[in-house]
Amino acid sequence: MLIDALHFEFMRNALFAGLFASVICGVLGTFIVVNRMVFLSGGIAHASYGGIGLALFFGFPFLAGTMGFSLIAAILMTAVFLKAKDRADTFIGVLWAVGMAIGVILIDLTPGYTPDLMSYLFGSILAVPVSDLWWMAGLCVITLFLTGYFYRDMLAISYDEEFARLRGVPVTLIYFLFMVLVAISIVFVIRVVGLILVIALLTIPPYIAEKYARSLGGAMVMAVLLSALFNTCGLALAYAKNLTSGAAIIMVAAGGFFISIVLDFIIDFLRKTW
């Protein structure tokens, strides 16, 4: 069924976009989930909406606006996260809301046609231009390279930041490097799959993978594969039933999430009774 659909170029592009997003989100999402930076990433994604408003109001490209906003948000939020971990959530919450409010107000103030919030929230994976695919392929390569190069450092700072610092690992630099990468990725992935799906892809597959994997690298690989599976099944479902693709992918991922919880429960039950 999906095979037939692949005769259409837009379906092929959508499939590739989903697979590239899976690689980026699976790897970076695992880093985010094990570092408990999910809320921070949500903050970056939402604050970037301010960039859409800014771009629309001043008439420059969306990409420049969202990229600027998400990078600034990522740097500020990461700085606060590193400086005062226990108080960071409040600051992130504020920046999150302010970013969105700026976006909404600037769009209000812009005369003429305004894009609707829905395409920003759920993306338009079926209308991905080929140029975006190249950007995402490039991001995949950069993400994989940096993760491979800094793997041991990432592992150390994620597991025990203090010890990593004592061993001379440049903890602050690595956090900023990867959160900047997350900010750039979020911008591209939002264009393709929307704000809500980017959060879902960054969190659901890594959350499931973290439980079963034996290593951080294993969790990353498993998260990428799960994400690819959710994306492909979601897309097939959307095609077959004529549904909004972003929402269909999220529902498949959520299904996977609940199946994993039920599985845990059953495994736990069997362990206790046998």
Add this chain to the structure above:
Amino acid sequence: MTLTDTAQAGPTVAPAVSLDRISFSYNGRQVLQNVTLAIPDGEFMAIIGPNGGGKSTLVKIILGLLKPDSGHVSVLGLPPEKAARLIGYMPQDVLINRSFPISVMDVVLMGRLRNKGRSRITPHDRNLALDILDRLAIGDLAGRKIADISGGQRAKVFLARALVTDPKILILDEPTSSLDTNAQTELYALLKQINAEKTVILVSHDLMVLSTHVRAVACVNREVHFHAGSEITPEMFNMAFPCPVELIAHGIPHRILKKHTDDNHAH
């Protein structure tokens, strides 16, 4: 080098740790006040004191993770940030994420990170890590997930991670807090062996076991009082009273202590 050689090498050896009139406050609260402390090379010292008395702060200042508001810190004759790599640090177990997907081997290998300034682990590093795990009799656990081993085994893994750095000083923050009595005894025996080569500093609540193993005690409660010798003084008693259940549970009659003879309390 034996224990006595290092301990009695005399004043020519730089102290392992030297704190000179250190003060530190956090959120306007004075945590440490005018602390002066010299820990000789080769010492086996315990840091005791009530919760919130500044024990962890003191350790973090020695490690260079916190900067004192005033005073001078020197570790092996170096500023603490420079000396950090010469210290093997074993943090409190409870502070570390237990569900993290990581193997015992990978935890220990963290101790070999950035040895030549790079983020690479060599086969040599793996061999060193395996040797130390074997020495601690947990070599067979190398491939296990950290979440799947017992508290006592986990303590040994963190000890192995500290030792694989080949430190001059070993600092342990409440190493026995999650261990049963057998595992505690075993750990202290290990530390005694390690002390033959290295300075050992440990933060503890457990006055009892301390009395039979350590050779000096620093009481920390905003101020620091250093006691050379392992006898328990009434002051330690008072200081530790709010925290150690052990003290009350086992009581003085069961403890074997040295006679209170030496007068070298370096207050």
